[in-house]
Amino acid sequence: xxxxxxxxxxxxxxxxxxxxxxxxxxxxxxxxxxxxxxxxxxxxxxxxxxxxxxxxxxxxxxxxxxxxxxxxxxxxxxxxxxxxxxxxxxxxxxxxxxxxxxxxxxxxxxxxxxxxxxxxxxxxxxxxxxxxxxxxxxxxxxxxxxxxxxxxxxxxxxxxxxxxxxxxxxxxxxxxxxxxxxxxxxxxxxxxxxxxxxxxxxxxxxxxxxxxxxxxxxxxxxxxxxxxxxxxxxxxxxxxxxxxxxxxxxxxxxxxxxxxxxxxxxxxxxxxxxxxxxxxxxxxxxxx
Numbered sequence: 001x002x003x004x005x006x007x008x009x010x011x012x013x014x015x016x017x018x019x020x021x022x023x024x025x026x027x028x029x030x031x032x033x034x035x036x037x038x039x040x041x042x043x044x045x046x047x048x049x050x051x052x053x054x055x056x057x058x059x060x061x062x063x064x065x066x067x068x069x070x071x072x073x074x075x076x077x078x079x080x081x082x083x084x085x086x087x088x089x090x091x092x093x094x095x096x097x098x099x100x101x102x103x104x105x106x107x108x109x110x111x112x113x114x115x116x117x118x119x120x121x122x123x124x125x126x127x128x129x130x131x132x133x134x135x136x137x138x139x140x141x142x143x144x145x146x147x148x149x150x151x152x153x154x155x156x157x158x159x160x161x162x163x164x165x166x167x168x169x170x171x172x173x174x175x176x177x178x179x180x181x182x183x184x185x186x187x188x189x190x191x192x193x194x195x196x197x198x199x200x201x202x203x204x205x206x207x208x209x210x211x212x213x214x215x216x217x218x219x220x221x222x223x224x225x226x227x228x229x230x231x232x233x234x235x236x237x238x239x240x241x242x243x244x245x246x247x248x249x250x251x252x253x254x255x256x257x258x259x260x261x262x263x264x265x266x267x268x269x270x271x272x273x274x275x276x277x278x279x280x281x282x283x284x285x286x287x288x
């Protein structure tokens with residue numbers, strides 16, 4: 001491990017000031033919140049920055065609230081604060097459950113949800129679940145505020161649609177109308193998860209029929225992916241959905257473009273998708 005190069009920390013008081021700093025310093029600067037991924041990359045000399053812009057000191061950027069039919073999570077909210085949020089536990093327990101599985105307590109106490117998404121590390125738990133929750137991210141820059149659907153936010157590994165002079169301010173999750181059953185399951189042997197799978201099913205008859213479905217898989221390819229074909233196979237009577245689970249898993253693997261890497265072969269990952277889609281289905285419907 002190489003020694004950490006010298007850098008200067010800047011602490012803006014507003015999002016606008018942070019965006020100005022980012023534009024001013026250009027490629028020599030990075031936004032900094034928890035720093036759990038960023039500082040590690042800098043220590044290994046993978047990334048080099050002369051300026052870090054500390055956004056966690058900006059007032060209100062860590063708020064978690066329900067407003068206008070949306071759950072709004074500030075970009076600087078830590079994984080631990082999200083995990084322990086009473087609002088999220090009552091309104092979106094699948095999200096707090098997922099957050100309790102992120103890394104370890106030390107990382108969750110420091111790392112932020114916004115930082116996790118902006119870093120776009122392929123083995124991200126939140127990114128996969130947010131796909132099936134129909135979430136979006138809010139960003140601000142010199143041209144004003146805009147929202148980016150989470151399915152359009154990731155371009156590739158470690159690359160997002162955040163412009164060089166923009167700052168992510170929060171994550172927005174619509175409060176789902178109707179009866180939704182959801183689950184997030186993961187498989188992990190080493191430091192990072194090998195697979196994360198999220199499932200959400202809408203039912204009008206206590207789980208006997210599903211009128212809508214969303215399913216996504218992450219950690220098996222450069223970006224998490226949903227599959228329209230898989231979701232179509234899951235939008236039927238429960239008995240038919242149970243028969244369709246293998247086909248839906250195959251469609252999900254195809255949409256994800258599963259790859260071979262140090263975590264495992266593509267063939268093995270396809271097998272994991274088969275196993276964990278069944279587990280997610282059982283958990284969503286109240287099983288183990």
